[in-house]
Amino acid sequence: MAASTSTSKPSPERIFNTMIAFQETEALKAAIELDIFTAIADGADTGALLAAKTGAAERGVRILCDFLTIREFLAKKGTRYSLTQESAVFLNRHSPACLSSMLDFLASPWSRKNFAGLTEAVRKGGTANTTGDHTKPHEDVWVNFARSMAPLTMPMAEFIAELTGAAEGRPCKVLDIAAGHGMYGITVAMRNPNAHVVALDWPAVLEVAKENAAKFRVAGRHTTKPGSAFETDLGDGYDFVLLTNILHHFDIPTCEKLMRRVHAALKPEGKAITLEFVPNEDRVTPPMAAAFSLVMLAGTDAGDAYTYAQYEKMFRNSGFAKTTLHPVPEMPQQVLVSEK
Amino acid sequence: MAASTSTSKPSPERIFNTMIAFQETEALKAAIELDIFTAIADGADTGALLAAKTGAAERGVRILCDFLTIREFLAKKGTRYSLTQESAVFLNRHSPACLSSMLDFLASPWSRKNFAGLTEAVRKGGTANTTGDHTKPHEDVWVNFARSMAPLTMPMAEFIAELTGAAEGRPCKVLDIAAGHGMYGITVAMRNPNAHVVALDWPAVLEVAKENAAKFRVAGRHTTKPGSAFETDLGDGYDFVLLTNILHHFDIPTCEKLMRRVHAALKPEGKAITLEFVPNEDRVTPPMAAAFSLVMLAGTDAGDAYTYAQYEKMFRNSGFAKTTLHPVPEMPQQVLVSEK
Numbered sequence: 136m137a138a139s140t141s142t143s144k145p146s147p148e149r150i151f152n153t154m155i156a157f158q159e160t161e162a163l164k165a166a167i168e169l170d171i172f173t174a175i176a177d178g179a180d181t182g183a184l185l186a187a188k189t190g191a192a193e194r195g196v197r198i199l200c201d202f203l204t205i206r207e208f209l210a211k212k213g214t215r216y217s218l219t220q221e222s223a224v225f226l227n228r229h230s231p232a233c234l235s236s237m238l239d240f241l242a243s244p245w246s247r248k249n250f251a252g253l254t255e256a257v258r259k260g261g262t263a264n265t266t267g268d269h270t271k272p273h274e275d276v277w278v279n280f281a282r283s284m285a286p287l288t289m290p291m292a293e294f295i296a297e298l299t300g301a302a303e304g305r306p307c308k309v310l311d312i313a314a315g316h317g318m319y320g321i322t323v324a325m326r327n328p329n330a331h332v333v334a335l336d337w338p339a340v341l342e343v344a345k346e347n348a349a350k351f352r353v354a355g356r357h358t359t360k361p362g363s364a365f366e367t368d369l370g371d372g373y374d375f376v377l378l379t380n381i382l383h384h385f386d387i388p389t390c391e392k393l394m395r396r397v398h399a400a401l402k403p404e405g406k407a408i409t410l411e412f413v414p415n416e417d418r419v420t421p422p423m424a425a426a427f428s429l430v431m432l433a434g435t436d437a438g439d440a441y442t443y444a445q446y447e448k449m450f451r452n453s454g455f456a457k458t459t460l461h462p463v464p465e466m467p468q469q470v471l472v473s474e475k
Numbered sequence: 476m477a478a479s480t481s482t483s484k485p486s487p488e489r490i491f492n493t494m495i496a497f498q499e500t501e502a503l504k505a506a507i508e509l510d511i512f513t514a515i516a517d518g519a520d521t522g523a524l525l526a527a528k529t530g531a532a533e534r535g536v537r538i539l540c541d542f543l544t545i546r547e548f549l550a551k552k553g554t555r556y557s558l559t560q561e562s563a564v565f566l567n568r569h570s571p572a573c574l575s576s577m578l579d580f581l582a583s584p585w586s587r588k589n590f591a592g593l594t595e596a597v598r599k600g601g602t603a604n605t606t607g608d609h610t611k612p613h614e615d616v617w618v619n620f621a622r623s624m625a626p627l628t629m630p631m632a633e634f635i636a637e638l639t640g641a642a643e644g645r646p647c648k649v650l651d652i653a654a655g656h657g658m659y660g661i662t663v664a665m666r667n668p669n670a671h672v673v674a675l676d677w678p679a680v681l682e683v684a685k686e687n688a689a690k691f692r693v694a695g696r697h698t699t700k701p702g703s704a705f706e707t708d709l710g711d712g713y714d715f716v717l718l719t720n721i722l723h724h725f726d727i728p729t730c731e732k733l734m735r736r737v738h739a740a741l742k743p744e745g746k747a748i749t750l751e752f753v754p755n756e757d758r759v760t761p762p763m764a765a766a767f768s769l770v771m772l773a774g775t776d777a778g779d780a781y782t783y784a785q786y787e788k789m790f791r792n793s794g795f796a797k798t799t800l801h802p803v804p805e806m807p808q809q810v811l812v813s814e815k
Contacts, residue, residue, distance in 0.1 A: 145561040146805075147574055147627060148763075153503045153546070154581040159496035161590040162769060168594045192600025195772060197758075198779070199597050202769040204759045206493070211759055221485040234487055241494040250501040254508045257539050260532025287487060418537075419544040419551055423488075429502060429542040432535060439538070465486075 160242050162202050167235045171200065172208075172218060172226040180215045233286065240283035245276050249434040256432050267436035269384035270365050274339040277315065281336075281343035285316040291379075292322035294463045295408055295470060299375050301326035307374035310335065310400060312364050312393075313381040317344025317357070319410070320377060324353035335360040335367060364393055369400040376401055379410040380468075383427065386437035387449055394453030398475060407455065407473040410463075412440040423467035446471055500582050502542050507575045511540065512548075512558060512566040520555045573626065580623035585616050589774040596772050607776035609724035610705050614679040621656040621676075621683035631719075632662035634803045635748055635810060639715050641666035647714035650675065650740060652704050652733075653721040657684025657697070659750070660717060664693035675700040675707065704733055709740040716741055719750040720808075723767065726777035727789055734793030738815060747795065747813040750803075752780040763807035786811055 166172065169189045179188040182200065186193035204211040208222050218227060225234050240246065245266070249256075252263030266273045299307065306329040311320030314334035321344075324330045332353070334344045338361040348357035360367060364381070376397045382390045397407050414425035424440060431438035441449070443460050450458045455473040462469050506512060509529045519528040522540065526533035544551040548562050558567060565574050580586065585606070589596075592603030606613045639647065646669040651660030654674035661684070664670045672693070674684045678701040688697035700707060704721070716737045722730045737747050754765035764780060771778035781789070783800050790798045795813040802809050 145559075145564045147561075147565050147572075150503070150548075150561065150565050150574065151577070151581075151627070153499050153548075154578045156499035157497040157501075157582065157587065158590050158769065158773075159493050161497075161593045161773075163490070163493045165593040165597050169597060191598045194600040195597035198768045198772040199593075201758045202766055205762045205766050208490075208493075211757065219485075221487075221490065224485045225487050225490050232487075234490065237491070238494045241491075242497065247497065250498050253501045253539075254505040257505050257509060257535035258531045260534040287491070417551065418541045422545045426542055426545050428538045429498065432538040433498075433501075 159206070162199065162206070163208070164238055164242060165199055166203055166208070167226070167238055169196075169199075170228065171196070171203070172222050172235075173228040175209070175216055175218055176223065176227040176229055180217060182214065185216075236283045237286060238283075240280050243276075243279055243283075245279070246434070249430075253429075253433050261432070261436040262434050264434065267434065269435055269438065270363065270389065272337045272363070274337045277337060277340045278343060281316040281340050285318050285347070288316070288318045288379075289322070290466055291410055291463050291468060291470075292319045293326075294461075294466075295319055295377065295379075295410065296323045296326040298408060298461065298470060298472060299323055299327070299330075301330065303327075304329050307331070308372060309333070310369060310373045310376045310397075311344075312369075312376060312378050312397070314344045314359075315340060315379075317341075317347045319379045320344075321348055321351050321353055321357065323375070323377075324348075324356050325351055330356060332357045333360050333370065333373075334358070335362070335364055335369070337361065365389075365396070369396055371400050372402045373400050374402060374405050376405070376407045377410075378407060382409060382446075382449075383411060383431055383440055384435050384438040386439075387441075387445070389437075390441075390449050391453050394450055394455070394473075398454040401475055403475060405475060407450070407471075409446070409471040409473065410468055411446070411471065412467065413443055413446065413460065413469045413471070414440050416442055416444065418442070421467065424469075443471075499546070502539065502546070503548070504578055504582060505539055506543055506548070507566070507578055509536075509539075510568065511536070511543070512562050512575075513568040515549070515556055515558055516563065516567040516569055520557060522554065525556075576623045577626060578623075580620050583616075583619055583623075585619070586774070589770075593769075593773050601772070601776040602774050604774065607774065609775055609778065610703065610729065612677045612703070614677045617655065617677060617680045618683060621680050625656040625658050625687070628656070628658045628719075629662070630806055631750055631803050631808060631810075632659045633666075634801075634806075635659055635717065635719075635750065636663045636666040638748060638801065638810060638812060639663055639667070639670075641670065643667075644669050647671070648712060649673070650709060650713045650716045650737075651684075652709075652716060652718050652737070654684045654699075655680060655719075657681075657687045659719045660684075661688055661691050661693055661697065663715070663717075664688075664696050665691055671696045671698075673698050673700050673710065673713075675702070675704055675709070677701065705729075705736070709736055711740050712742050713740050714742060714745050716745070716747045717750075718747060722749060722786075722789075723751060723771055723780055724775050724778040726779075727781075727785070729777075730781075730789050731793050734790055734795070734813075738794040741815055743815060745815060747790070747811075749786070749811040749813065750808055751786070751811065752807065753783050753786065753800065753809045753811070754780050756782055756784065758782070761807065764809075783809075783811070 182197035255263035320332035412424040412427035522537040595603035660672035752764040752767035
């Protein structure tokens with residue numbers, strides 16, 4: 136898609152392409168569902184070979200692969216398709232960095248329903264869906280999240296593990312709130328053999344975290360605490376409490392309520408580590424962090440992407456003495472480290 | 476959205492953005508439904524003023540307008556929003572070039588359903604929807620088309636009127652097949668006071684064409700012929716038969732069947748004028764024409780975006796002696812002129 140800017144001659148092309156942008160999601164979804172990228176990686180590189188491999192019609196595969204070529208997810212030479220570098224790394228299921236599963240959450244029926252009600256959400260100032268209070272369990276949504284969204288977490292999880300000083304291997308106790316797939320806490324445990332992690336989430340979600348703890352061989356130092364972060368006894372004496380992608384779900388008083396509980400659960404020199412989309416004060420930069428606000432409008436009653444100033448104030452109101460901001464290299468999210 | 480290419484360091488950003496591309500359509504849809512662009516044009520340029528004007532929540536409007544700013548459909552300075560040049564021309568309902576209505580067709584429930592079944596369509600080699608045989612009437616779909624899609628037709632309609640030599644004002648008889656909103660035939664009639672146009676389409680669709688013929692003051696030289704282009708008596712002695720965006724709906728034998736009827740309806744020196752998305756032989760360039768093939772896979776049993784060689788052969792098989800290709804300046808479509 137050619138993106139025209141406001142300084143060039145106005146063209147309807149970008150508006151037209153936005154009106155049909157949903158087609159882009161569907162095309163990638165079809166390719167992932169038919170596992171076209173892996174099939175090409177395995178050598179099925181023509182319409183006929185891909186049709187044989189995927190069980191799809193040659194005509195259908197040809198048209199889909201041409202579209203993926205136009206969008207630069209594939210390359211085409213004569214009648215042969217090949218993976219771009221991007222697709223080879225991120226869309227081929229043989230690749231350890233494959234993130235195809237993320238589509239199951241990002242374009243899930245729940246997520247689409249949230250956005251299908253966007254006009255109404257703008258009118259109300261909060262989601263038009265019935266699942267907007269994220270202090271309540273919506274286990275099917277979050278099990279899907281836990282099963283789908285692990286792939287992109289690793290760079291951020293490694294960054295957070297470093298911030299805990301994991302390499303030094305000092306004994307430490309970590310609470311992973313709204314653990315989901317559990318990979319943030321699990322990564323701390325992987326990098327620090329003396330870390331013990333308590334993962335908190337809804338019961339069905341914790342099953343996914345437990346599977347991952349076993350898969351990454353830290354199950355002996357990974358326990359679970361089922362329930363609500365607002366009601367369950369969090370325990371105490373933690374060196375670190377991880378709050379990864381949770382605060383954006385709530386309004387400010389609810390965030391403060393949670394952070395006061397976190398403050399109480401930390402030992403005196405303990406730290407809260409928050410991973411978030413943090414837009415600048417203008418709320419329109421940087422693009423990915425700022426755009427996340429719309430996802431919260433569409434899907435929650437009162438969540439938002441908060442600025443650093445907003446977080447700093449929330450954390451101060453919750454008893455934290457000092458909060459510093461740490462951009463994650465090459466990722467759209469940032470980490471806030473709060474000291475008691 | 477930053478578009479990375481296969482030569483730069485692979486980044487998951489473009490894949491991630493494609494997984495959530497449907498959100499772009501919903502954001503633009505919400506803005507159009509709440510008529511945010513027109514409200515800003517009318518001076519409601521802050522969240523508070525926009526909320527008052529549109530009846531939406533200030534928080535909802537703020538988040539939506541920030542998102543539209545990130546996507547460069549708006550500009551923001553402090554708390555004030557303004558239209559970009561593009562939005563002022565194409566999304567403000569006061570602008571004669573406003574194309575907001577196109578969303579009603581391009582992102583209609585029918586179009587979304589076609590794409591929701593894309594995986595199955597690839598498997599089958601044709602749409603998974605029940606409306607894929609476009610030789611049959613699906614009047615609700617095409618009435619919606621006729622009511623929504625007129626805005627972008629004018630540059631192409633003017634180009635076609637020129638190809639008919641409209642400015643010379645010679646008496647001529649024009650058949651407008653699958654007329655839809657009727658604007659192609661109507662434009663010929665507007666530019667040539669001696670042209671008589673017969674518009675053919677399903678009965679309910681022709682009501683829209685009739686409204687437009689009256690609106691543009693050519694009703695006296697604009698008659699209608701309700702029914703199927705494959706079955707209705709087309710009449711004869713036409714100087715021009717217009718086939719705008721119809722042939723892509725069908726397979727090649729069906730196109731040839733229609734073109735033989737067109738050939739018979741033309742007078743000896745008459746011409747068929749076909750407007751189409753015509754990809755190059757590689758079927759992946761130019762992008763908009765080549766990408767249209769996917770829309771046909773998603774929505775029709777056997778339609779496609781055909782190459783010039785394919786059209787030339789179809790037209791030859793249908794009795795036409797010669798076909799020439801005429802790109803429409805600055806538009807993604809091309810015109811094929813076929814002589815008997």
